[in-house]
């Protein structure tokens with residue numbers, strides 16, 4: 001598998017097309033997400049650790065919007081619960097193809113990993129089996145707003161008692177000063193990771209019609225409306241957070 005550094009937006013583009021998860025993105029994705037999302041490696045590893053508390057014997061664990069399967073691999077590294085398996089879902093064939101290759105590498109390197117099933121599907125059309133853990137790591141923000149509540153409602157109804165949803169998202173902030181400061185600090189994070197002003201500006205215009213972050217208050221309200229009893233933020237770094245939502 002050839003992994004490359006992210007230079008997708010390094011040259012000036014006459015017109016910046018909307019961001020899509022195609023082969024070019026799949027090839028640079030590990031580098032792109034690490035240099036763009038502060039705390040990403042910490043979130044990934046800890047989802048594996050958190051999951052051990054919620055995983056119940058004989059249930060599938062879902063990784064919705066799995067991309068290259070980073071969460072799936074963390075779940076397989078940490079969860080040892082009898083009869084669990086991981087179901088990794090993404091609607092990008094380019095992402096899922098590479099995800100499968102990475103999972104084969106993981107299989108060849110470790111023994112006693114949870115079995116994994118990869119599904120190329122739109123998570124809005126997915127039939128969820130009763131599950132003890134659903135992870136949506138930076139996926140909900142790409143789902144059109146009008147479908148988010150329905151999706152969370154279906155996840156809530158699929159969760160068995162004692163299970164959990166782990167939801168990671170970029171946040172926006174209602175307070176303009178807080179929004180401006182955290183946005184600036186995120187830009188500094190990208191600069192510190194070697195992105196130029198041009199790369200930052202072009203990536204921003206590629207993503208702005210596609211990725212729509214909500215505020216923490218909006219997440220709390222929507223999760224409550226979907227039937228979640230409790231929302232516990234467990235991680236925040238700048239404008240990126242991860243929540244545990246309990247049924």
Ligand SMILES: Nc1ncnc2c1ncn2[C@@H]1O[C@H](C[S@+](CC[C@H]([NH3+])C(=O)[O-])CC(=O)[O-])[C@@H](O)[C@H]1O
Nearest residue numbers: 021065066067070090091092122123137138139142
């Ligand atoms: N309707 C949909 N159905 C299925 N997949 C979708 C849909 N919409 C978007 N996706 C998929 O959601 C993923 C979002 S990336 C997740 C990172 C990963 N979780 C990680 O922990 O590395 C986040 C980011 O790039 O910021 C992409 O692979 C899309 O194809």
